[in-house]
Amino acid sequence: MQNFDVAIVGGGASGLACALQIKRLNCKLSVAVIDAGERLGKKLAATGNGQGNVSNKRLSAANYHGGGAALAARVIGGDSSLPLSIFNCLFVEDEEGRIYPAGRQASALTDSLIRELTAYDVKFIHPARVIAIDDSFVLKLSEGYSLSAEKVVLACGGKTQKQFGTDGSAYALAQKFGHKLTPLYPSLVQLKTDTTYTKGLKGIRVDCVVCARLHGSHLCSCRGDVIFTDYGLSGNAIFKISSALAGTDGAELSLEFLPDCRVEEIMSDIIKKSRLGYPDCELLSGTLHNQVGRAVIKRSGPRPEDIVKTLKNFTLRVTGTLGFDYAQVTHGGIDCSDIGDDMQSKLAKGLYLIGEYVDVDGDCGGYNLLWAFASAGCAARSITGMI
Ligand SMILES: Cc1cc2nc3c(=O)[nH]c(=O)nc-3n(C[C@H](O)[C@H](O)[C@H](O)COP(=O)(O)OP(=O)(O)OC[C@H]3O[C@@H](n4cnc5c(N)ncnc54)[C@H](O)[C@@H]3O)c2cc1C
Numbered sequence: 024m025q026n027f028d029v030a031i032v033g034g035g036a037s038g039l040a041c042a043l044q045i046k047r048l049n050c051k052l053s054v055a056v057i058d059a060g061e062r063l064g065k066k067l068a069a070t071g072n073g074q075g076n077v078s079n080k081r082l083s084a085a086n087y088h089g090g091g092a093a094l095a096a097r098v099i100g101g102d103s104s105l106p107l108s109i110f111n112c113l114f115v116e117d118e119e120g121r122i123y124p125a126g127r128q129a130s131a132l133t134d135s136l137i138r139e140l141t142a143y144d145v146k147f148i149h150p151a152r153v154i155a156i157d158d159s160f161v162l163k164l165s166e167g168y169s170l171s172a173e174k175v176v177l178a179c180g181g182k183t184q185k186q187f188g189t190d191g192s193a194y195a196l197a198q199k200f201g202h203k204l205t206p207l208y209p210s211l212v213q214l215k216t217d218t219t220y221t222k223g224l225k226g227i228r229v230d231c232v233v234c235a236r237l238h239g240s241h242l243c244s245c246r247g248d249v250i251f252t253d254y255g256l257s258g259n260a261i262f263k264i265s266s267a268l269a270g271t272d273g274a275e276l277s278l279e280f281l282p283d284c285r286v287e288e289i290m291s292d293i294i295k296k297s298r299l300g301y302p303d304c305e306l307l308s309g310t311l312h313n314q315v316g317r318a319v320i321k322r323s324g325p326r327p328e329d330i331v332k333t334l335k336n337f338t339l340r341v342t343g344t345l346g347f348d349y350a351q352v353t354h355g356g357i358d359c360s361d362i363g364d365d366m367q368s369k370l371a372k373g374l375y376l377i378g379e380y381v382d383v384d385g386d387c388g389g390y391n392l393l394w395a396f397a398s399a400g401c402a403a404r405s406i407t408g409m410i
Contacts, residue, residue, distance in 0.1 A: 030172035034058030037378030037395035038178030039136040044403035046143040058149040059188040064133030066187040075129030079389040080120035091359030091383040106396040181353025181379040203358040208269035209350030215343040216255035224251035232279040243267040269354035278337040356382040365405035375402040
């Protein structure tokens with residue numbers, strides 16, 4: 024049976040980055056990366072709508088959620104530039120602080136990692152799923168053979184979008200060592216809402232402030248695109264809001280249309296149109312997307328003050344999400360109270376747990392990849408004795 028210094032289970036963003044950082048710190052260590060998929064780094068190559076949003080300049084502890092949020096803040100240490108040194112390319116930043124490879128091609132990130140790992144002679148084993156790991160770090164593979172390692176890194180991702188090899192079955196590998204799994208919910212995901220007042224708006228995109236409330240208490244709010252769909256709402260504002268709704272029941276959204284227009288301005292625009300003889304259903308025409316305007320007036324009735332009130336607080340009941348198959352990230356994972364600041368298990372020495380696999384999830388905008396790369400770097404330094 025072949026023995027490696029380090030076996031990394033999962034050749035996604037965190038697993039590949041961990042292998043690379045181990046090799047850069049100590050090229051003599053033998054490293055194997057085992058992945059369930061035909062292609063390594065397949066999800067990384069699909070991130071950011073294919074453009075690879077690897078980090079975000081606007082970084083604070085509040086961008087992370089889950090029981091491991093404080094651990095994430097310590098490991099990242101406020102440094103949004105951590106991922107940049109991993110790749111052999113230039114990066115650019117957009118107006119929202121999102122950092123992308125200058126070529127805006129996520130697949131180039133995967134290529135960069137694999138090229139350098141190949142040069143370092145890292146052993147890639149795929150497609151092969153690790154189905155069991157025993158106490159002496161013998162890894163049993165789905166292909167019918169086993170390998171052993173001195174140290175093992177679990178970088179198996181979460182439970183979202185199983186076409187990327189992440190179906191949640193790998194949590195059992197850590198649970199076998201006594202690690203606990205927190206409840207799992209889809210996050211950064213489209214929301215199902217009551218569609219009574221949004222029928223006929225499918226495909227329309229509007230700029231809104233979205234505010235989420237639970238039983239009357241404010242949860243969070245953000246501004247961005249909202250896209251109406253036949254099941255409810257999509258768009259970047261909805262993705263952002265969805266992470267605050269993970270695990271809730273009975274939440275309500277309030278959409279504020281025309282966030283840059285004051286109530287008095289909108290009111291006088293409506294009154295002017297009314298005096299000019301516009302039919303009731305057209306009182307918002309030209310000011311708000313016509314169909315959305317009609318939906319607002321259908322709900323509010325024709326009185327200008329009611330129209331403005333509804334337009335500034337268009338409430339919709341949340342009935343669910345599109346689920347793990349559509350979500351970008353998993354809220355929940357392996358409980359971080361049994362993981363040290365070097366990402367090593369407190370229950371099994373030499374076992375490391377990194378990336379989305381653990382109970383940390385970030386906001387939309389590059390924060391999840393930043394966590395994947397930062398936790399990978401931290402584990403690599405510990406494995407090579409640098410911390
Ligand atoms: C469509 C999409 C777009 C996204 N865009 C962004 C973005 O722009 N910016 C951002 O920050 N985040 C984004 N994310 C989230 C981000 O991609 C993930 O959080 C990140 O990839 C997590 O890295 P990871 O290494 O923990 O897991 P993954 O990258 O999911 O890798 C886990 C790997 O483990 C393998 N695996 C699982 N179980 C086993 C097993 N038992 N044996 C062997 N291998 C196994 C899987 O095949 C997989 O390759 C996006 C996610 C999706 C789905």
